[in-house]
Amino acid sequence: MFEIGLFAMSWQQAAMIGIGLLLIYLGVSKNMEPLLLGPIGFAVILANMPLTGITGETGLLNIVYTELIGTGIIPLIIFLGIGTMTDFSPLLANPKTFLLGAAAQIGIFLALGLAIIVGFDLNAAASIGIIGGADGPTAIYAATQLVGERPEIIAAVTVSAYSYMALVPIIQPPIIKALTTKDQRKIRMGKMRKVSRKEKIVFPIGVTIIVGLIVPSALPLVGLLMLGNLFQVSGVMDRLSNTGGNALMDIATIMLGLGVGFLMTGDTFLVLETLKILLLGVFAFATATAGGTLFGQLYYKLSNGKINPMIGAAGVSAVPMASRVVQKMGQEEDAGSHLLMHAMGPNVAGVIGSATAAGILIGLLA
Amino acid sequence: MSPVEVILIGISVVFITLTILTLSTYFFGWIVNKYFIDEEDDKEKIAAIVAAIQAGGGD
Numbered sequence: 001m002f003e004i005g006l007f008a009m010s011w012q013q014a015a016m017i018g019i020g021l022l023l024i025y026l027g028v029s030k031n032m033e034p035l036l037l038g039p040i041g042f043a044v045i046l047a048n049m050p051l052t053g054i055t056g057e058t059g060l061l062n063i064v065y066t067e068l069i070g071t072g073i074i075p076l077i078i079f080l081g082i083g084t085m086t087d088f089s090p091l092l093a094n095p096k097t098f099l100l101g102a103a104a105q106i107g108i109f110l111a112l113g114l115a116i117i118v119g120f121d122l123n124a125a126a127s128i129g130i131i132g133g134a135d136g137p138t139a140i141y142a143a144t145q146l147v148g149e150r151p152e153i154i155a156a157v158t159v160s161a162y163s164y165m166a167l168v169p170i171i172q173p174p175i176i177k178a179l180t181t182k183d184q185r186k187i188r189m190g191k192m193r194k195v196s197r198k199e200k201i202v203f204p205i206g207v208t209i210i211v212g213l214i215v216p217s218a219l220p221l222v223g224l225l226m227l228g229n230l231f232q233v234s235g236v237m238d239r240l241s242n243t244g245g246n247a248l249m250d251i252a253t254i255m256l257g258l259g260v261g262f263l264m265t266g267d268t269f270l271v272l273e274t275l276k277i278l279l280l281g282v283f284a285f286a287t288a289t290a291g292g293t294l295f296g297q298l299y300y301k302l303s304n305g306k307i308n309p310m311i312g313a314a315g316v317s318a319v320p321m322a323s324r325v326v327q328k329m330g331q332e333e334d335a336g337s338h339l340l341m342h343a344m345g346p347n348v349a350g351v352i353g354s355a356t357a358a359g360i361l362i363g364l365l366a
Numbered sequence: 367m368s369p370v371e372v373i374l375i376g377i378s379v380v381f382i383t384l385t386i387l388t389l390s391t392y393f394f395g396w397i398v399n400k401y402f403i404d405e406e407d408d409k410e411k412i413a414a415i416v417a418a419i420q421a422g423g424g425d
Contacts (some may be wrong), residue, residue: 097390102384109373116369125369198398206394207387214383353384360379366373 008050012266020044022327023159025180032166035253036136040159043261061262070148074252075141076224079355081249082137083204083228084241086319086351090344092199093192096299097311101349103295104315105357107132107288112361115280120273124153126361128277132284133354134316136162138221140256142358145366154264156274160281168321172281172289173329176313178217179293184300186333187343197223200233211356217366218359222352288316292346314343317350 023041027034039212046057055061067073091097107169112129120128127143138159143154177185198353204226212219233240263269310329323343330337 010404090393092395095388095395098384098388098391099381102381105367105380106377109376112376113369113373122367122369122372126372152401196399196403198402199395202380202398203391206390210387210390214386215379349384352387356383357376357380360376361372363376364367 003051005050005052008029008259010050012270013048013050014282015270016048016129016264016266017045020048020261026163026166031161033165035250036257037139037160037166039254039257040162040260040264043258044263044264047261047265047334055262056263061258063071063105064193064219064255065262066257068255069140070144072141072144072220073183074256074259075137076220077248077252078137078256079141079221080224080228080244080260081252082319082351083225083230084232084245084249086229086232086348087198087344088203088348089195090192090231090341091348092195092203094342094345095112097345098352100292100295100299100312100315100346101317101351102315103312104292104317104346104350105133105353106291106362107284107286107316108354108357109189110287110291111280111284115276118276118280120276123147123365124150127157129151129284130133130354130358130361131157131164131277131281132288132316133350133357134161134165134168134285134288134318134322135351135354138317138354138358140260141221145362151263152268152273153269153277155260155269156277158260159264162277163278164201164281164285165318165321168316168318169284169325169328172316172322172325175286175289176293176310176329179297180309182333184309185329186303186337187300188334188337189306189308189311189339192341194275197235198231199282201230204229204233204240205210211352211359215356215359215363217363218356221356225351225355238305248330285316289313292316292350308337308339308342311339311343311346315346315350315353317347317354319347320344322350323347 020041023037026032027037108129111132112125115125115128123146127146130139130142143157147153208223208226212223228244231237292312292315296309299307300309310326314326326343327340330339
């Protein structure tokens with residue numbers, strides 16, 4: 001029997017269509033993660049139109065989510081793409097910045113603790129904590145592995161992770177300013193050494209083997225990241241590197257948007273838990289930034305003031321936004337300061353750190 | 367497993383893993399640069415030295 005959709009629409013669906021429009025507006029007009037928020041916003045509208053069947057068992061969005069995101073395939077393919085676009089040279093030139101990437105992961109575990117206190121169970125709390133890793137694909141992958149049967153949590157974690165990544169330039173500066181002095185922010189750092197091609201090739205292979213041996217459950221994420229990077233640095237797999245970083249990445253991003261949109265239906269998204277997760281996400285981001293900056297302070301002391309502590313804040317893995325924030329803040333204090341490449345070391349270390357943290361939580365709890 | 371155990375194990379293993387990666391990166395970087403510098407790198411170094419000499423005076 002034919003029915004008019006308008007008469008079947010609930011207030012929750014109407015509200016979600018409004019949220020979809022807001023996400024499209026933020027992506028298109030405000031340039032906030034447009035490649036993600038655009039498709040997600042549109043998919044939210046699709047998912048909340050009444051009587052379409054698009055989210056039903058054989059509906060397009062349901063199939064995309066179940067087969068490609070619920071299984072973890074799409075986040076992993078995106079990680080491969082990120083690997084093709086990531087330059088680990090700053091980290092190779094200054095390997096001690098690896099630990100700044102570790103320190104920033106403290107936000108994950110503090111947010112996990114707070115989520116437990118406000119009433120979430122351990123698996124949900126771990127999924128929420130991963131928002132502090134500031135890495136969208138890692139957050140989605142971890143959430144699907146930890147709370148696969150609870151779409152409301154996966155949806156909120158995903159939206160939170162990607163929204164806050166776009167808000168890094170707003171969230172980080174006040175925290176960095178509160179934890180550093182003006183003189184510290186002025187510190188210039190010297191030129192970095194050149195990294196040889198062979199070092200760059202050995203790195204992804206070595207990281208894969210070491211992480212795989214210590215945290216096996218992190219290997220899907222770290223392994224795909226490093227495979228993509230090997231495509232890029234080898235210099236002889238340009239076709240694979242181009243495909244992984246362009247066409248494949250774009251396809252995966254579209255599928256991710258559609259799949260996440262499927263999760264954002266009125267009955268699952270408009271609940272109190274969503275608001276709690278969004279607030280916990282801010283806490284996770286803020287404490288991650290603080291953890292990295294405080295560890296940067298330790299480096300500042302140990303180096304007798306040669307290391308600018310702000311670079312620790314880039315240990316959250318939002319690449320390259322977090323590094324840009326550090327660069328901009330450095331130049332606000334001293335126009336001749338160039339901290340970008342120094343901040344990129346902890347920044348890319350943060351990608352490995354957050355994937356490792358996610359792997360540990362999956363290994364312990366999934 | 368209690369939340370406190372998860373938090374402590376999590377933070378510890380992240381630091382242990384990234385510490386091992388730090389030390390390995392230093393070690394393999396040193397090995398590669400000492401014993402496996404390829405021709406390209408040598409050429410770049412020679413070109414840099416030549417350029418420095420040329421810029422430094424004489425003709």
